[in-house]
Amino acid sequence: MQTVNVDLGDRSYPIFIGADLLKDDSILAPYLGKGRVIVVTNEVVAPLYLETVKDLLGKQFSSVIILPDGEETKSLDTIAGIYDHLLEGKYDRKTGLVALGGGVIGDITGFAAATYQRGINFIQIPTTLLAQVDSSVGGKTGVNHALGKNMIGSFYQPQCVIADTEVLGSFRRGKSKPAWRKY
Numbered sequence: 001m002q003t004v005n006v007d008l009g010d011r012s013y014p015i016f017i018g019a020d021l022l023k024d025d026s027i028l029a030p031y032l033g034k035g036r037v038i039v040v041t042n043e044v045v046a047p048l049y050l051e052t053v054k055d056l057l058g059k060q061f062s063s064v065i066i067l068p069d070g071e072e073t074k075s076l077d078t079i080a081g082i083y084d085h086l087l088e089g090k091y092d093r094k095t096g097l098v099a100l101g102g103g104v105i106g107d108i109t110g111f112a113a114a115t116y117q118r119g120i121n122f123i124q125i126p127t128t129l130l131a132q133v134d135s136s137v138g139g140k141t142g143v144n145h146a147l148g149k150n151m152i153g154s155f156y157q158p159q160c161v162i163a164d165t166e167v168l169g170s171f172r173r174g175k176s177k178p179a180w181r182k183y
């Protein structure tokens with residue numbers, strides 16, 4: 001496993017990179033905080049990796065939000081739905097959100113985490129190459145507006161990023177076509 005420490009003072013965080021990291025619960029444990037944890041994912045990624053991540057979270061796993069696939073989901077309507085889930089479940093400031101998916105899920109989840117009760121715990125488990133090398137790094141979170149892409153957002157750093165290179169294998173196995181692959 002390689003660890004890249006992003007040095008941002010009191011918002012510093014590690015990025016763990018390697019194979020089969022989702023099978024090792026000792027990596028995530030120190031970053032989970034003390035509250036309940038909600039996994040935010042989508043209908044493509046959930047059947048592939050949700051059970052593994054639930055096992056990883058153990059007793060702290062509380063619920064899951066499974067969003068439709070696609071860039072259209074990156075909207076304020078989706079954020080409002082996540083707030084509804086959090087408020088209806090009486091989730092407090094100790095709650096953590098885990099983003100399990102590509103850049104779309106990471107951007108949505110990060111923005112919800114940045115804004116719910118002025119900021120709650122946020123962990124990224126990026127599952128596309130773009131998300132592992134780009135969108136999960138740097139703290140840019142947000143959603144699209146009808147008048148422009150990424151027009152509403154915030155800089156918000158996660159507690160940690162777990163980039164398990166094995167999850168990229170589900171593209172090779174043909175479970176999904178990444179947006180850039182055309183045939």
Ligand SMILES: NC(=O)c1ccc[n+]([C@@H]2O[C@H](COP(=O)([O-])OP(=O)(O)OC[C@H]3O[C@@H](n4cnc5c(N)ncnc54)[C@H](O)[C@@H]3O)[C@@H](O)[C@H]2O)c1
Pocket residue numbers: 042044045048069070071074101102103104105107127128129130131134135136137138139140141150167168169170171175176177178179
């Ligand atoms: N925050 C940032 O700094 C930053 C940087 C670059 C891009 N972005 C944003 O990232 C988004 C694009 O991210 P993306 O390219 O990851 O697209 P995406 O999140 O839509 O994922 C691409 C497709 O792959 C599927 N998928 C995800 N993981 C999979 C896996 N392991 N196996 C099989 N299928 C899988 C998804 O369901 C989707 O259909 C855009 O919204 C863009 O604005 C953000």
